[in-house]
Amino acid sequence: MVQVRLGKTEIVVNKNGFGALPIQRISDEAAAALLNKAYDGGIRFFDTARAYSDSEHKVGLAFEKKRESLYIATKTGAQTGEGLREDLKKSLENLRCDYIDIYQFHNPAFCPRPGDESGLYDAALEAKKEGKIRHIGITNHRLYVAKEAIESGLYETLQFPFCYLATEKDLELVEACREKDMGFIAMKALSGGLITNSAAAYAHAAQYENVLPIWGVQRESELDEFLSYIENPPEMTEEIAELIRRDREELSGDFCRGCGYCMPCPAGIEINNCARMSLLLRRSPSKLQLTEEVQAKMNKIKNCLHCNKCKSKCPYGLDTPALLQKNLADYEEVLAGRVSVS
Numbered sequence: 001m002v003q004v005r006l007g008k009t010e011i012v013v014n015k016n017g018f019g020a021l022p023i024q025r026i027s028d029e030a031a032a033a034l035l036n037k038a039y040d041g042g043i044r045f046f047d048t049a050r051a052y053s054d055s056e057h058k059v060g061l062a063f064e065k066k067r068e069s070l071y072i073a074t075k076t077g078a079q080t081g082e083g084l085r086e087d088l089k090k091s092l093e094n095l096r097c098d099y100i101d102i103y104q105f106h107n108p109a110f111c112p113r114p115g116d117e118s119g120l121y122d123a124a125l126e127a128k129k130e131g132k133i134r135h136i137g138i139t140n141h142r143l144y145v146a147k148e149a150i151e152s153g154l155y156e157t158l159q160f161p162f163c164y165l166a167t168e169k170d171l172e173l174v175e176a177c178r179e180k181d182m183g184f185i186a187m188k189a190l191s192g193g194l195i196t197n198s199a200a201a202y203a204h205a206a207q208y209e210n211v212l213p214i215w216g217v218q219r220e221s222e223l224d225e226f227l228s229y230i231e232n233p234p235e236m237t238e239e240i241a242e243l244i245r246r247d248r249e250e251l252s253g254d255f256c257r258g259c260g261y262c263m264p265c266p267a268g269i270e271i272n273n274c275a276r277m278s279l280l281l282r283r284s285p286s287k288l289q290l291t292e293e294v295q296a297k298m299n300k301i302k303n304c305l306h307c308n309k310c311k312s313k314c315p316y317g318l319d320t321p322a323l324l325q326k327n328l329a330d331y332e333e334v335l336a337g338r339v340s341v342s
Helices: 028-040 055-063 081-095 120-129 143-152 168-179 198-205 220-231 238-251 277-283 292-303 309-313 320-335
Strands: 003-005 012-014 017-019 045-047 071-076 100-106 133-139 157-161 183-187 211-216
Touching (some): 028 055, 028 220, 045 211, 055 071, 055 081, 071 081, 081 100, 081 120, 100 157, 133 183, 157 168, 198 211, 292 320, 309 320
Parallel strands (some): 017 045, 017 211, 045 071, 071 100, 133 157, 183 211
């Protein structure tokens, strides 16, 4: 069994965290069953957020009577101290508990600090003194905010996208967290579904002793894969290394990670899926992407207003409107039968 220590929090858990964003899409009963199976299988770290609709509610439903034997992290997207206090109150109600292990600022465009105009960090400190939260963390998709958070010494954990498609700059964040004894929670460990070999994803993460990957789980079959890695953790073999090399070659450059921070679109385009449709077609069974429902979503790209709001909000600096047009052209080629996919 491989364990991870989340820096100075002194939280030690199995190197399998449960990302609770996808359970929004299933019923209370199905979510509770999935969460409890994860717990029974050895997973002890569960990450959710106020922004994930009813995810907190489902985590609370599953774990109300097990609270002391696991760790819960959630997030606030509040912009003010008062907003944070309101979010925290609601999160505690949803989670059916009186404290949160790691309370994270959810992808702020700046690094909250004590005494700044937002009042966010001061409100979090107040909540920590009251025992409502135990550790203060931050999540982000922006390198400059993540670097500032690490250098500030104010945060006990950083949650940031990290997988085997990571750049050298991403790797520098992991090392900086290790040096600062700061926990590193890896979101997007499967790159929003573009990585289809979970064993390779696990083997890559296993190379970094301070990284805790949180896997977005919605189906029992997905959970079973990760639970199997608790007793039999995948190692970096030559075969896995070659698979990773090929994936890096295919996915290098500008591609949509599916984070969704470009949303909502004023033209109703589901940008976070449509802007990476070319890759989804080639990396998952194409029949899933060629339904009438998906075709209708892709056709909405033709209504693009070219307002560039999505481009301005992309934390990766992508030319999103151009990417959408490219993906639509690729999609129409596949529909017309001029390009074959698996």
